[in-house]
Amino acid sequence: MINIQLTGLTEASYRLELRSVTGQKFIERTFxxxxxxxxxxxxxxxxxxxxxxxxxxxxxNNHKITSNRVIVL
Known part of the structure; x- marks a missing residue:
């Protein structure tokens, strides 16, 4: 399980993507x-x-809000 805590968001719809360093998409979801x-x-x-x-x-409009590294053990 990967737990993500986001702060500073306004009430709206967002999309998240989790990709490998080679660009392979593993997870995409809206929230x-x-x-x-x-x-x-x-x-x-x-x-x-x-x-x-x-x-x-x-x-x-697919505007990138933030991007962060995630280390999976």
């Missing part, structure tokens, strides 16, 4: 933030090997 703080839980897929991944959050 609705209902306040300043928002938590998301992502299930680790069987094909996700330990390593570094990139989590990117997109807002309206």
């Amino acid at each position: 609705n933030a209902t306040g300043y703080r928002h938590n998301e839980k992502l299930m680790r897929t069987a094909s996700m090997t330990p390593g570094i991944y990139f989590l990117t959050i997109f807002g309206k």
Whole structure:
């Protein structure tokens, strides 16, 4: 399980992507933030090997809000 804690969001719909360092997309989902703080839980897929991944959050019109590294053990 990958737990994500987001802060500073306005009430809106967002999209998140989790990709490997080679660009392979493992997870994509939309969510609705209902306040300043928002938590998301992502299930680790069987094909996700330990390593570094990139989590990117997109807002309206696919505007990139943030991107962070995620280390999967």
